[in-house]
Amino acid sequence: MDSDLTLFNDLLILWHALRDSQLAGFLFGLLLLSFTQAFKLYNQFSKYHKRAIHRPPHTPVPYTMYEPKEHTTVDDNMAADNRVPSDLQKDLNRQLIQIELRDRPPKIPESSLKQIMRENAQDPQHLSPQKDTPQGLKSLSVGIRPEKVTKLSDDRRQIKEQLLRMLRDAYATRAEQELVKENPEKNQCIIRKRVLNDDESQTQILLEMEVLGIQPRQFASLFENIQDTQLEWNEHCTRCELIQREEEYDESVDIFVTRIKSPGFFLAGRVFVDARYMLVDKDQYIAIFSSLGNDKIIQSYTSTNDLDGATLARSVISGHWWMPLTDLNKKVIGTRIFYLNQSDFGGSVPKWIARQFVPKAVEDTYDALIKAAKNIHIPMQSDDQIELRMREKAPNNLYIKKNQ
Numbered sequence: 381m382d383s384d385l386t387l388f389n390d391l392l393i394l395w396h397a398l399r400d401s402q403l404a405g406f407l408f409g410l411l412l413l414s415f416t417q418a419f420k421l422y423n424q425f426s427k428y429h430k431r432a433i434h435r436p437p438h439t440p441v442p443y444t445m446y447e448p449k450e451h452t453t454v455d456d457n458m459a460a461d462n463r464v465p466s467d468l469q470k471d472l473n474r475q476l477i478q479i480e481l482r483d484r485p486p487k488i489p490e491s492s493l494k495q496i497m498r499e500n501a502q503d504p505q506h507l508s509p510q511k512d513t514p515q516g517l518k519s520l521s522v523g524i525r526p527e528k529v530t531k532l533s534d535d536r537r538q539i540k541e542q543l544l545r546m547l548r549d550a551y552a553t554r555a556e557q558e559l560v561k562e563n564p565e566k567n568q569c570i571i572r573k574r575v576l577n578d579d580e581s582q583t584q585i586l587l588e589m590e591v592l593g594i595q596p597r598q599f600a601s602l603f604e605n606i607q608d609t610q611l612e613w614n615e616h617c618t619r620c621e622l623i624q625r626e627e628e629y630d631e632s633v634d635i636f637v638t639r640i641k642s643p644g645f646f647l648a649g650r651v652f653v654d655a656r657y658m659l660v661d662k663d664q665y666i667a668i669f670s671s672l673g674n675d676k677i678i679q680s681y682t683s684t685n686d687l688d689g690a691t692l693a694r695s696v697i698s699g700h701w702w703m704p705l706t707d708l709n710k711k712v713i714g715t716r717i718f719y720l721n722q723s724d725f726g727g728s729v730p731k732w733i734a735r736q737f738v739p740k741a742v743e744d745t746y747d748a749l750i751k752a753a754k755n756i757h758i759p760m761q762s763d764d765q766i767e768l769r770m771r772e773k774a775p776n777n778l779y780i781k782k783n784q
Contacts, residue, residue, distance in 0.1 A: 532628040547699040592714040596702035598756040600665035613752035649690035
């Protein structure tokens, strides 16, 4: 109490001394601001220290089961929860409708479906003529198994297909977007942006790179156990926790909570609750993170966990696509990278900060990923392996081994 009175008296004396000065208001305001910030940091440290002592790490948290609904769009899902869709979600629906109308696959006749079911002895409810799944694309189910495991819902499958179409559409039209940065000397790095509305609040960032000496599988390995690896390669990540899994047969979707610390004192940290979709097609790997479809999980998490002053952020899509980079002899010598990001960071982030910070953050993230992927040891393809694959692809016996 005495120390508080002494501090108050010192401030009062300082005010009387500077009262007639033109700088009095400025200096007093600066001093008051510094005192307020110091008090705020002290409170945050006290809360964190108390929780670290009385709460063990990785404490299981109760979550509400995600109930599947028979809806096909983000608007329908929100209407079921009596919520009004945001402009961001409306624009996402418009994008998906345009892509679907352009690339809609032909419907499978009912007779063909019955024949497929007889041949494969599968349950009819798992076969859908509307499903737009690229051939050869399989789900990766790896990593630890969380306590919360539920059945993969139809809504989740639809979201996965929508996100996959968005990623492939962005890659196909990447050359049409605005160029932000190009650095041929740095892994052929190219950064572009696609503005989806007039005020640039909805903007997609596209990154391309060509990295020699690292296979696509090495990048994918980092994301298979991202709850452990991200703490090593992402200096801004303070926590990455696997909280739930939705699975059926060999297909699974994992839900993660990721906490990102603030890059500066003027911005709060961010918390993402994203679903991870990992897919492999021969030598190509895809990892997509998105908050779409996670409303109930987010509500359950935020009602039982303290965000510690952080702001809840949402990922529309954070999609990684790693493709093999080959030489003239079809030998894999590296990885061609394509990355797409569209996020709603929440809070009140000024536009000029978002324009400057997001592209640089994307580039810095992949610089760290490249360094981490180099430490994942996977043998490069041998000539015999390449020839074996070519022989398997060749019809009948038309393949002739070189030098034969």
